[in-house]
Amino acid sequence: MPDTRRSWKEVRDRIHQKILSGQVRPGDKLPRDADIAAEMNCARTTVQRAMQDLADSGLVERRRKGGTHVRRDPVTRATLDIPITRNEVEQKGNTYGYQLIGRETLAPPHSVQAAFGQNLPGPMLHVQALHLADARPYILEDRWICLQTAPEILDVDLSETSANEWLVMNKPYDDLTLRFYAEKADEKRATLLGTDPGDALLVIERTTWISGAPITTVKSSTEPGYQLISRS
């Protein structure tokens, strides 16, 4: 085998290597795609793919005309998968349970409006529900659903189907913000989650939009000890 063609992954790894072995330093400009292609004896498209990947993972920055530069503020870029809670529970081998706690149509409080920024969401459905793993409280969700964008939710029997699942299956979103933080369990949440007030809870806030219009925002308080782990 004289000189097997190198895949874009090889090209990527070579450049990756160069960057972090110090041959090329943060802020440095890399050669043009075409030159790298010539040097590595491959097509520009291959270099393009490699560079795209490096750019996606936060290692380099590319600008038309400007060329490709090694980022001077390298970031750790990680991907998280947040599954539907039912699947998450069943994946772990536990039995999934669901319990509706409250449901009411209401004008959203200011904190919820803030989550949506400019676009005022109008009247919303406020749903509180508990997800269970083997009958133990797992995640407590406090959700607001925009009735302008998702009026069909009013016809859904939320004591049967969780809003979580219904929305994921029926209301596609094209924009999403996630927010993670730690919070002390207050009296009410502690009771519902079967833990003690003051316990540290990981909270996940998720807000979704479809073409600019708000769909839903959820504040999920997880059971004590819950961990989020990045994809490899």
Place this chain on the structure above:
Amino acid sequence: MPDTRRSWKEVRDRIHQKILSGQVRPGDKLPRDADIAAEMNCARTTVQRAMQDLADSGLVERRRKGGTHVRRDPVTRATLDIPITRNEVEQKGNTYGYQLIGRETLAPPHSVQAAFGQNLPGPMLHVQALHLADARPYILEDRWICLQTAPEILDVDLSETSANEWLVMNKPYDDLTLRFYAEKADEKRATLLGTDPGDALLVIERTTWISGAPITTVKSSTEPGYQLISRS
């Protein structure tokens, strides 16, 4: 303009639309790339790119021969950028400060060994340091560095340069695990972070490897109120 060529993003969005408008349901098989290309009047490469993107974002699954299927357990896939702490602080317009608390060569405790799995890391440097924003405690890091993989760290003046920065700049990794959870501040951490014991802290654990060899593992306890926010 009769029929402008459609980009791979248009193709992606059209399919995305189909999937979540219910025209195609979770588990369903999508037509072959070639057929979609014909239908949409574009090249297969364009469909390929579109499909790749949908697969990357967790919406569909592709298998050679098997074809493309809509995932039956859709996940919310989010990307997080975790910058170097100095940059994070300065980005917010605060002054960055750094303070070394402790430094010692030590055999790692079992919990640290566990983070690395099988590969035993050997002797390690244990470093504790505090990152400050406007002279207020921001992140407390408790780090273990593998001396086999990164012996040069012993020559670094860690009272000047943070291990965080030195490692990011000098020790490339090719594998990384992140873990997020909430934890109550214990007495010691509360003091260092200038808060009260029992406060809920968001903890970020990061472990890195290079070609299978452990580099470092950090447990970063963030100031109360700290939030992680996903990239758009």
Place this chain on the structure above:
DNA sequence: ATCAATATTAAGTAACTACATATTATGTCA
């Protein structure tokens, strides 16, 4: 010298082609 029009550059996108690879289906021989 200033500003605007124009050219140049380097990445971005897309078409078409060809072959690779993984997987499934089929067929043949013992």
Place this chain on the structure above:
DNA sequence: TGACATAATATGTAGTTACTTAATATTGAT
């Protein structure tokens, strides 16, 4: 019938060409 080879199939990867787009540099007119 069962094991194994073979064919068919759909995605994956790579090359080549051509054109687009955004950013920069140059030119030229005032």
